[in-house]
Amino acid sequence: MKRRTASRRRGEELEQAILDAxxxxxxxxxxxxxxxEGVAKRAGTSKPVLYRRWSSRVEMLISCIxxxxxxxxxxxxxxxxxxxxxxLLTVARERMTLIGQTAMLGxxxxxxxxxxxxxxxxxxxxxxxxxxxxxxxYRRAIDRGELAEEHxxxxxxxxxxxxxxxxxxxxxxxxxxxxxxxxxxxxxxALRARGAAV
Amino acid sequence: MKRRTASRRRGEELEQAILDAxxxxxxxxxxxxxxxEGVAKRAGTSKPVLYRRWSSRVEMLISCIxxxxxxxxxxxxxxxxxxxxxxLLTVARERMTLIGQTAMLGxxxxxxxxxxxxxxxxxxxxxxxxxxxxxxxYRRAIDRGELAEEHxxxxxxxxxxxxxxxxxxxxxxxxxxxxxxxxxxxxxxALRARGAAV
DNA sequence: TCGTTAAGATACGGCTCGTATCTTGCTAGG
DNA sequence: CCTAGCAAGATACGAGCCGTATCTTAACGA
Numbered sequence: 282m283k284r285r286t287a288s289r290r291r292g293e294e295l296e297q298a299i300l301d302a303x304x305x306x307x308x309x310x311x312x313x314x315x316x317x318e319g320v321a322k323r324a325g326t327s328k329p330v331l332y333r334r335w336s337s338r339v340e341m342l343i344s345c346i347x348x349x350x351x352x353x354x355x356x357x358x359x360x361x362x363x364x365x366x367x368x369l370l371t372v373a374r375e376r377m378t379l380i381g382q383t384a385m386l387g388x389x390x391x392x393x394x395x396x397x398x399x400x401x402x403x404x405x406x407x408x409x410x411x412x413x414x415x416x417x418x419y420r421r422a423i424d425r426g427e428l429a430e431e432h433x434x435x436x437x438x439x440x441x442x443x444x445x446x447x448x449x450x451x452x453x454x455x456x457x458x459x460x461x462x463x464x465x466x467x468x469x470x471a472l473r474a475r476g477a478a479v
Numbered sequence: 480m481k482r483r484t485a486s487r488r489r490g491e492e493l494e495q496a497i498l499d500a501x502x503x504x505x506x507x508x509x510x511x512x513x514x515x516e517g518v519a520k521r522a523g524t525s526k527p528v529l530y531r532r533w534s535s536r537v538e539m540l541i542s543c544i545x546x547x548x549x550x551x552x553x554x555x556x557x558x559x560x561x562x563x564x565x566x567l568l569t570v571a572r573e574r575m576t577l578i579g580q581t582a583m584l585g586x587x588x589x590x591x592x593x594x595x596x597x598x599x600x601x602x603x604x605x606x607x608x609x610x611x612x613x614x615x616x617y618r619r620a621i622d623r624g625e626l627a628e629e630h631x632x633x634x635x636x637x638x639x640x641x642x643x644x645x646x647x648x649x650x651x652x653x654x655x656x657x658x659x660x661x662x663x664x665x666x667x668x669a670l671r672a673r674g675a676a677v
Numbered sequence: 678t679c680g681t682t683a684a685g686a687t688a689c690g691g692c693t694c695g696t697a698t699c700t701t702g703c704t705a706g707g
Numbered sequence: 708c709c710t711a712g713c714a715a716g717a718t719a720c721g722a723g724c725c726g727t728a729t730c731t732t733a734a735c736g737a
Contacts, residue, residue, distance in 0.1 A: 289684055289733050313589070316724060327685050332726070383591045390584035391511075393651065403649075436660040447645040451601075453591065462634040470672030471665050487702050487715055514693060525716050530695070 290326075299324045299331065303345040312384035315342065339391045342384070343402055350379060353409045355417075362422040362472075362479045366441060366464050369418055373410055373445045374455045380406075382453035410442050422479065432475040441468055497522045497529065501543040510582035513540065537589045540582070541600055548577060551607045553615075560620040560670075560677045564639060564662050567616055571608055571643045572653045578604075580651035608640050620677065630673040639666055 290298060302324035307315050315338055321328045335341040353376060356368045377385060392399045415438055422428040444463045448455045472479050488496060500522035505513050513536055519526045533539040551574060554566045575583060590597045613636055620626040642661045646653045670677050 291682095291684070291734065295684080317726085318724060321685095325685095327687085328726080329686090329728090330684060333683080383588060386584055386588035386591055389648065390581060390588050393581045393584055394511075434660065434664055436664045440665060443642065443645045443649075447641045450587065450648070451641075462632065466632055466634045466672070467638060467665065467669050470669045474664070474668030474671065489703070489715070493715080515695085516693060519716095523716095525718085526695080527697090527717090528715060531714080 295326070295330070296334070299326065299334075300345045300348055303341055304349060307342065307345070307384070312342075312381070312387045317341075337391070339388055340398065340401075342388065343398075343405070346380060347405050350376060350406070353413055356413055358421060362418065362425070362427045362477075363464060363469060365418045365421060366468060367460055369410070369414060370441060370445050370455065370460045370463065372413075373442065374449070374460075376406065376410075377446070377449045378454070382449060386450060407442055407446070411438060414438065414441055422477075427479045428472065428477045432472060432477045434475070437471060437475070440471065444468070493524070493528070494532070497524065497532075498543045498546055501539055502547055505540065505543070505582070510540075510579070510585045515539075535589070537586055538596065540586065541596075541603070544578060545603050548574060548604070551611055554611055556619060560616065560623070560625045560675075561662060561667060563616045563619060564666060565658055567608070567612060568639060568643050568653065568658045568661065570611075571640065572647070572658075574604065574608075575644070575647045576652070580647065584648060605640055605644070609636060612636065612639055620675075625677045626670065626675045630670060630675045632673070635669060635673070638669065642666070 299320070302320050303315075306320050306323050310319065317328050317331050317338055320338075320341070321331055331341065335344065353372055356365055356372060359365050359368060380388075388402060392402050415433075419428060419433065419438075423430060441463070444467065445455060448459050448463070469479050497518070500518050501513075504518050504521050508517065515526050515529050515536055518536075518539070519529055529539065533542065551570055554563055554570060557563050557566060578586075586600060587597075590600050613631075617626060617631065617636075621628060639661070642665065643653060646657050646661070667677050
């Protein structure tokens with residue numbers, strides 16, 4: 282545990298060093314074997330320092346991922362709802378792949394009892410995509426005249442992320458063919474059924 | 480650990496006593512706190528006896544659930560595909576509720592690395608529902624003339640279970656309203672889009 | 678300069694893991 | 708009926724990790 286240098290890190294510098302260590306440890310040993318002791322050791326610090334910041338490894342990992350995952354704030358404008366939808370699911374795949382199937386399931390499992398933490402996890406990762414869907418993809422489609430606001434329902438707002446997540450949690454990946462079939466066989470028909478011209 | 484009686488159980492009798500203990504322990508303390516030691520204690524036996532049969536708590540729990548969960552071999556014939564579909568999702572909800580959200584996520588997480596064990600888990604639980612969907616619900620619809628074989632795709636065969644599981648893994652339950660919206664806003668439109676008269 | 682804060686080290690009891698060892702009850706083959 | 712073998716069951720072990728308490732000391736701020 283003893284660090285080589287005599288200097289003592291604090292605040293932001295320390296925080297970043299820890300999060301780096303979390304990520305390194307996570308990448309190397311995986312979610313199941315990610316331990317507070319391992320992270321402390323790798324970061325050259327000690328467990329109390331970690332517990333002063335996070336009360337569990339899940340919270341710590343969520344912080345780490347939140348600081349590492351690229352913000353999902355843009356989806357290329359492909360000129361059609363279908364194209365945009367494929368692009369959105371591709372973004373979703375990239376984000377989830379960064380975390381990994383096992384870690385995602387593990388985090389969901391550890392978090393499933395605690396609605397507060399669950400909100401943080403889902404709010405930080407999934408809802409960003411939902412917002413993107415609603416405020417970018419669907420809005421563009423409305424502007425294009427493919428869609429009207431009243432065609433949308435809560436279920437249709439969740440559908441793309443639900444199907445993407447479901448696919449990923451089961452198989453650990455989302456193939457291009459899967460994206461196509463999700464869009465062409467499910468999402469677009471569901472929108473058309475409510476009157477959309479997509 | 481010492482049992483009261485002098486008798487020594489063996490074979491099937493012992494196996495059942497252990498599985499009973501697993502279920503009791505699981506129901507009482509939940510998945511996260513389910514330990515080999517706890518089960519051994521409750522069953523009045525010892526860890527080596529458990530490890531001779533299962534190599535991990537997940538395998539043990541899967542055995543337990545497989546022996547306890549009712550077989551999904553029937554869905555009431557409601558006279559319409561819509562009604563049957565709602566009934567199927569209701570069956571799915573009951574089965575998943577028996578296991579619980581946290582346990583389901585936990586098992587999936589621990590099993591996600593090992594494709595073999597995953598097959599056992601999903602094959603024993605999910606695919607039973609998929610078969611039911613294909614061999615009962617869809618078949619009836621075909622007989623009624625609501626549907627034709629060529630309207631179905633692999634995606635449409637998975638869609639109902641995917642959406643049900645997704646809902647359950649996120650919320651820990653599936654409300655009646657959720658079932659309705661899944662059926663009416665997603666599944667049926669997707670079938671109609673391929674030509675079905677449902 | 679000096680008091681406050683937090684880093685970092687260490688140690689603790691506790692739990693669970695997975696395995697090894699040993700005795701002993703049960704059972705099947707003769 | 709006897710005996711040999713097998714598995715049940717008890718126990719103990721080192722290991723790892725948990726979460727917390729305690730202590731020293733470096734860094735910072737007023």
